[in-house]
Amino acid sequence: MCRTKEEGGLNIINLENQNNALLVKFLDKFYNHASIPWVHLTWSKLYHNENIPPHSKKPCDSFWWKDVLKLFPKFRDFARCNPGKGNTTTLWSDNWSGQLLEEVFPQLHSFCRKKHWSLKHFVEKDPEVTLFLPLSEQAVEQLYELDVLLTSSLESQETPDSWEYTWGNIFLPKKAYNHLQGQVNAPPIFKWIWKGGKLGKHKFFTWLLVRDRLCTRNLLKRKRMHLDSYACALCTHSPEETCLHLFFTCTFSQTCWNLLQIDWDLDLPPQEMLIKARVNFGSHIFREIFITTSWTIWKVRNGVIFDNKAASLTEWKILLKEELGLVCLKAKRRTADPLKLWCENRL
Ligand SMILES: [Zn+2]
Numbered sequence: 001m002c003r004t005k006e007e008g009g010l011n012i013i014n015l016e017n018q019n020n021a022l023l024v025k026f027l028d029k030f031y032n033h034a035s036i037p038w039v040h041l042t043w044s045k046l047y048h049n050e051n052i053p054p055h056s057k058k059p060c061d062s063f064w065w066k067d068v069l070k071l072f073p074k075f076r077d078f079a080r081c082n083p084g085k086g087n088t089t090t091l092w093s094d095n096w097s098g099q100l101l102e103e104v105f106p107q108l109h110s111f112c113r114k115k116h117w118s119l120k121h122f123v124e125k126d127p128e129v130t131l132f133l134p135l136s137e138q139a140v141e142q143l144y145e146l147d148v149l150l151t152s153s154l155e156s157q158e159t160p161d162s163w164e165y166t167w168g169n170i171f172l173p174k175k176a177y178n179h180l181q182g183q184v185n186a187p188p189i190f191k192w193i194w195k196g197g198k199l200g201k202h203k204f205f206t207w208l209l210v211r212d213r214l215c216t217r218n219l220l221k222r223k224r225m226h227l228d229s230y231a232c233a234l235c236t237h238s239p240e241e242t243c244l245h246l247f248f249t250c251t252f253s254q255t256c257w258n259l260l261q262i263d264w265d266l267d268l269p270p271q272e273m274l275i276k277a278r279v280n281f282g283s284h285i286f287r288e289i290f291i292t293t294s295w296t297i298w299k300v301r302n303g304v305i306f307d308n309k310a311a312s313l314t315e316w317k318i319l320l321k322e323e324l325g326l327v328c329l330k331a332k333r334r335t336a337d338p339l340k341l342w343c344e345n346r347l
Pocket of ligand 1: 232233234235236238239245246249250251252
């Protein structure tokens with residue numbers, strides 16, 4: 001539900017990720033040495049030893065700061081250090097050069113005495129202090145390559161480190177939230193159902209239908225709810241009431257679709273079936289007609305189950321006309337005009 005509508009969700013905010021995106025802002029201020037009292041205080045009180053970056057040390061001090069620092073791995077996913085002094089980043093496991101050096105120089109890394117030392121420490125100290133000697137031939141070659149990289153990448157060691165983000169220099173909680181949420185590839189049908197001039201209830205209903213989350217008897221059975229019968233209430237064959245049956249293979253709904261001259265190729269998977277029917281229909285108003293018809297079939301089904309009404313085609317037709325009339329009021333002229341014409345001819 002917290003995914004975007006294009007990704008098959010309802011665009012509801014994921015509170016955990018939202019909270020983390022806002023908390024990570026403290027790391028932005030801290031690592032970029034913002035001119036704020038708590039930042040100065042934290043650096044001077046807790047991190048005067050510049051040989052180890054703050055996130056490589058065991059979290060210390062207040063519960064608040066410990067919790068904020070725990071978010072560093074998430075922060076590191078979209079933040080990158082531009083080293084100056086080199087005291088806020090590790091040489092090996094932080095992505096300050098566009099790549100993780102522990103992966104680029106694995107042999108040299110294996111000779112390293114302390115893997116979590118800062119870049120500053122490695123640059124300032126002699127190899128005797130930072131590495132186990134003697135080095136293998138391969139490690140020596142990698143040490144030369146590392147020297148070249150350090151010479152070309154490092155700015156003046158007088159300037160403090162700065163951290164930038166995959167989207168730019170300024171930290172933006174919204175971008176951080178999107179990054180924490182990640183992306184999911186969803187079928188294009190989810191984008192399709194939210195477009196157009198349908199009523200909100202129709203859109204939400206279709207989202208439930210596409211996700212197979214409509215409260216059919218089959219869903220209640222899956223939720224282990226006991227019913228006397230799980231059979232379809234609209235037809236005499238009485239198979240189990242699934243979404244596929246209720247809206248496409250049920251004799252009642254098939255009669256409805258036939259009246260509207262919409263054919264379903266039931267041999268195809270649901271999405272392809274929908275695409276084929278849309279192509280055969282030949283007009284962009286297919287979406288409004290498909291969704292509103294499904295909605296009215298659902299209303300007739302609810303009338304039968306909850307109000308002891310009969311499954312009446314006449315009543316369904318009146319209901320469909322009413323609902324399409326409401327859709328025409330909301331839709332743009334490009335959709336409303338052909339839809340009105342279609343209603344006059346067909347209903
Ligand atoms: Zn049925």
